[in-house]
Amino acid sequence: MTSDLHAPLDxxxxxxxxxxTVGRVHTLARRLCGREHADEATQEVFLRAWRKRGSFxxxxxxxxxxxxxxxxxxxxxxxxxxxxxxxxxxxxxxARLAGQRANRGSxxxxxxxxxxxxxxxxxxxxxxxxxxxxxxxxEISERLGISVGTSKSQLHRARAxxxxxxxxxxxxxxx
Amino acid sequence: MSDVEHRGAEELSAWIxxxxxxxxxxxxxxxxxxxxxxxxxxxxxxxxxxxxxELGVSEPEADLWPRLERRLTGSRPRPWITMLVGLAAGxxxxxxxxxxxxxxxxxxATEATGERFVLVLHESPELLADASPEEIAAVVDRYRNWADxxxxxxxxxxxxxxxxxEGRWLRDENGTTTVEAREQRGGLGGFFVxxxxxxxxxxxxxxxxxxxxxxxxxxxxxxEET
Numbered sequence: 001m002t003s004d005l006h007a008p009l010d011x012x013x014x015x016x017x018x019x020x021t022v023g024r025v026h027t028l029a030r031r032l033c034g035r036e037h038a039d040e041a042t043q044e045v046f047l048r049a050w051r052k053r054g055s056f057x058x059x060x061x062x063x064x065x066x067x068x069x070x071x072x073x074x075x076x077x078x079x080x081x082x083x084x085x086x087x088x089x090x091x092x093x094x095a096r097l098a099g100q101r102a103n104r105g106s107x108x109x110x111x112x113x114x115x116x117x118x119x120x121x122x123x124x125x126x127x128x129x130x131x132x133x134x135x136x137x138x139e140i141s142e143r144l145g146i147s148v149g150t151s152k153s154q155l156h157r158a159r160a161x162x163x164x165x166x167x168x169x170x171x172x173x174x175x
Numbered sequence: 176m177s178d179v180e181h182r183g184a185e186e187l188s189a190w191i192x193x194x195x196x197x198x199x200x201x202x203x204x205x206x207x208x209x210x211x212x213x214x215x216x217x218x219x220x221x222x223x224x225x226x227x228x229e230l231g232v233s234e235p236e237a238d239l240w241p242r243l244e245r246r247l248t249g250s251r252p253r254p255w256i257t258m259l260v261g262l263a264a265g266x267x268x269x270x271x272x273x274x275x276x277x278x279x280x281x282x283x284a285t286e287a288t289g290e291r292f293v294l295v296l297h298e299s300p301e302l303l304a305d306a307s308p309e310e311i312a313a314v315v316d317r318y319r320n321w322a323d324x325x326x327x328x329x330x331x332x333x334x335x336x337x338x339x340x341e342g343r344w345l346r347d348e349n350g351t352t353t354v355e356a357r358e359q360r361g362g363l364g365g366f367f368v369x370x371x372x373x374x375x376x377x378x379x380x381x382x383x384x385x386x387x388x389x390x391x392x393x394x395x396x397x398x399e400e401t
Contacts, residue, residue, distance in 0.1 A: 011248065018240060026235040039235060043243050050247045051400070108226045131227035152194050153185075159220055160184035167219045 014053065017062050018046055025070045031116060031128045032078040041077050045070045071133070075125065075143050082121045097165035108166065115165040119158055126151050127158035182206060182213050188220050248332070289370045291332055292377040295394040296386050298364040317385040325369060330380060334367035364391065368398070 022042065029041040049069055056065055097118045116124060125144060129135040130151075135143075141151040163170075182190075182203060189195050190203045207213050325331035344355045367384075371377035374397065381393050 011244070014247070015240065015244070018243070022239065023232045023234040026239075027232045039237070039239060042235065043239055043246065046243055047246060108222060109230055112223065112226045113230060127227070131224050132230055134228070152189065152192070155192075156185040156188035156194075159188040159223055162223050163184050163216070163219050166223060170215060170219060 014050060017049075017066060021063050021066050021070075022046075024067065025074075028070060028128070028133070029074050031132065032074045032125060033081060034117065037077075037081065041074055044077060045073045048073050071129070071135075072143065075129075078121070078125060079144070097161050111166055112162065115162050118165070119161060122146075123154045123158035123161065126154040127162070130155050131159070181210065182216070184216055184220060187213065187217050191217065191220060191224070289372040289376070291398040291400070292369050292371055292374075293396050293398055294334075294367040294369065294381055294384065294386075295396065296364045296366060296391055297394060298391045314385070314389065317388075321383065321385055322367070325367075325380065330369050330371065332368040332370055334365065336365040337363060 025045050026038055026042045029038040029045070033041045045066075049066055052069065056062070060068075097115055116128070119127065122144075126140055129140045129143070130137065137148045137151045137155075141148045144151070146154075186195075186203070187207070190200055190207075193200070195203065207217055322331060322334065342357060344357050346353055346355075369377065369380055371380060374395070377395055377397070381387075381395050384393060386393055
């Protein structure tokens with residue numbers, strides 16, 4: 001269905017594209033912008049895609065075109081929201097995350113998804129883009145307007161915080 | 176020699192990714208091979224990275240498409256049928272319901288062109304003050320036909336009639352928001368959203384709106400797409 005998506009995209013084809021990709025977009029929106037903003041952020045992605053549909057020339061698969069657009073748009077939204085929040089509340093980077101695992105047998109992926117939400121913004125964005133989305137530091141640094149070195153240090157910080165949250169018993173042993 | 180000290184998780188993560196200089200990397204490699212605790216930290220970090228790569232995708236809880244579709248096309252399923260002149264509320268309701276039945280569903284224009292304009296309908300205070308039911312019915316018909324015609328040409332995006340009852344007026348006074356219930360008389364009666372290539376076309380369309388014939392005036396504004 002997605003192969004003959006021309007510019008201008010008509011509404012029917014666009015709905016098809018929406019149905020095929022909304023899960024991915026919404027999931028990324030939850031991870032980058034936070035659960036409470038995910039619906040609105042997702043709508044903004046598709047509104048932007050609809051407005052920019054004229055620039056889609058079929059050089060890539062529609063889903064890939066939309067994924068790229070979604071990543072850019074969601075990162076921009078997340079950063080804009082963080083700037084607003086920071087202006088209102090001031091920054092409060094947590095030194096460590098709450099322990100997420102009730103016991104060693106619980107599902108690591110479910111616990112990770114929960115722990116992710118508590119990461120400080122910068123570390124979370126880099127972790128999601130690098131380890132979840134598979135982006136390279138070069139792309140991430142450009143997208144976030146930071147250096148490659150900062151992107152790497154944020155990633156390692158995120159993993160260290162997540163590991164401490166997901167293996168609290170190890171942390172206790174270390175101390 | 177620092178080989179005997181435990182390594183921080185951030186450093187171990189950098190080592191996993193090959194971000195360290197060769198001699199630093201070799202030192203950590205030796206340490207991790209010899210130290211059970213740091214070996215475990217590395218395994219845990221790798222497990223976190225592996226889990227991240229396997230995180231699933233889930234659909235939004237609510238279907239976002241209906242609302243999105245309205246925002247995409249700038250239209251509502253059948254908006255303008257309730258766009259009537261300011262009439263006594265009871266009369267209005269019965270006619271509006273009749274109109275709903277008689278017009279049926281309208282498909283939103285799929286490929287909208289041009290810009291969107293809003294016609295803000297301001298009403299004259301004496302509008303239809305002592306009109307007979309027949310006269311009011313005729314007015315309702317005029318609005319409906321006008322909207323029907325625009326809709327069939329893909330020029331109408333939407334419209335609503337605002338209730339005649341009290342509205343709420345909000346204003347900020349020295350940091351405190353005051354809210355006042357105020358009767359609306361001869362003020363803002365409703366709006367249409369139309370599509371036109373420029374102000375010239377939008378004015379030409381607005382000129383034909385029956386609202387002008389009934390003593391009301393129209394404020395025409397281009398919608399800035401944001």
